[in-house]
Amino acid sequence: MKVIFSDRAYASVLAETAEKITTETGGLFLGVVRENTWYILEAIDPGPKSVFEVAYFEYDQKYTEHLINKIANLYSHRLDLIGLWHRHPGSFDQFSSTDDGTNTKYASMRKEGAISALVNVDPHFRLTMYHVAPPCRYGKIPFEVGNDRIPPELLAFRTPERFFSLMEKRLRAASGRHDRAVSLAAFMRSVLPYIGEIECERTDGMAVMNAETTEKLAGAVMEDLTFLADRADIRVTLAMQDQYLVISQETAEGTDRLYFMDSVSRGQIVFFYHDRCYPYHSGMLEDAAGKAKADRDRQNAGADPGGRPKRQGSVFDSVMRIVKFSRNEEADHGDQNS
Ligand SMILES: [Zn+2]
Structure with a gap:
């Protein structure tokens, strides 16, 4: 089992870590699971109202739900919420009991479980990737970065034609209301x-x-x-x-x-x-x-x-x-x- 980050998703994790260098932070992974490979196509930031404390974190749920829908709508392949990441202080690269609770929740959402990554800056950026098998069994797994390692159809956006037909469909629905x-x-x-x-x-x-x-x-x-x-x-x-x-x-x-x-x-x-x-x-x-x-x-x-x-x-x-x-x-x- 392994994880492959798109260039953009990995850059998003780095950008978020750099931006919040003095506090904890984290984010959500959007992607596709295929034959034991977890493709992370997008990493969503936790949002302006997220809370990160030493033994506690909470994403800005309204914001992340909004952004997940916005971004997933761009892709021609269906993207799912497949995992999450967060930063830990110092060199602590194990999950806390609070993390166990969160990871259990994410792992229960699909039969393959979830992935959960920890980031440490001690003092250099270090990412540890875990697979979480339901209910909450951890295994460290390797990860790679690069769009060239991802099947092109997973990276593809919806075509203009697809968007045009969506527009037409919605216009027809709207004119149906108009008639009423x-x-x-x-x-x-x-x-x-x-x-x-x-x-x-x-x-x-x-x-x-x-x-x-x-x-x-x-x-x-x-x-x-x-x-x-x-x-x-x-x-x-x-x-x-x-x-x-x-x-x-x-x-x-x-x-x-x-x-x-x-x-x-x-x-x-x-x-x-x-x-x-x-x-x-x-x-x-x-x-x-x-x-x-x-x-x-x-x-x-x-x-x-x-x-x-x-x-x-x-x-x-x-x-x-x-x-x-x-x-x-x-x-x-x-x-x-x-
Ligand atoms: Zn934690």
């Missing part, structure tokens, strides 16, 4: 009865969107966007498209869109929804939602007319970014054309 959010279509059904339809031509908007119009439209819808996101829990996307500012929501059933336009002939902002046109002013959707709610409340209980909820403004920044972005984009286009 409140739908824009249902919201519009509830508020449209409180907004009068008007006659308006789609060709009636500004022929070319300029920065001024973009800002005007974005500024006008900001209050309602904030309301939709923060109070109504409706997740929408904002985009500029031709002469329109488009608020849209993608669901499993399709995409629902509100097209806002600065109508030249009417001298006001209007919006199109399912090919019908409605007048628009800032905060109108919120007002209509308030009226719809008040009516529902009256029907249900008849009591609460309901004050207008305070807006929170978290969407403000993102809207302003979109406005700025559109501006920059336009400037770029201008450069290309000239």
Whole structure:
């Protein structure tokens, strides 16, 4: 039986010892056990809240668990917690009774037991490696250092493709949740009865969107966007498209869109929804939602007319970014054309 440190794991033990040269310290080993060889690929430091006293040590458990997961996620091969190390004062290279307790715990986690190393600086760095057979039987074993002694597949990180497919999987899971959010279509059904339809031509908007119009439209819808996101829990996307500012929501059933336009002939902002046109002013959707709610409340209980909820403004920044972005984009286009 033997132990092989990766270059990085061994450097981690040395770095930790050097850094805490005047006190005890230690760490955890992450690796793979294969045919009587213990490959230590990573050595995790004990964490900022660890406690090391002469006959007592305690790792910062939250920190080490966090770091173990972070680091194990990088590797294509599964890494396990296979052992630990700690420094002893002077030349004391045997385990204390407290150590026996800790080693017993680690050895019980797998059938092969665990490895446990002691470091002494007396005065030079010296590492003694032990195998701990369950429940707590010690045997000294040799160790080597070097990535060239480790099968390459154990050292390999997950490929970019593997990470990409993980991203896609998680995105799909997230968009599944998105579909369960409140739908824009249902919201519009509830508020449209409180907004009068008007006659308006789609060709009636500004022929070319300029920065001024973009800002005007974005500024006008900001209050309602904030309301939709923060109070109504409706997740929408904002985009500029031709002469329109488009608020849209993608669901499993399709995409629902509100097209806002600065109508030249009417001298006001209007919006199109399912090919019908409605007048628009800032905060109108919120007002209509308030009226719809008040009516529902009256029907249900008849009591609460309901004050207008305070807006929170978290969407403000993102809207302003979109406005700025559109501006920059336009400037770029201008450069290309000239
Ligand atoms: Zn000890």
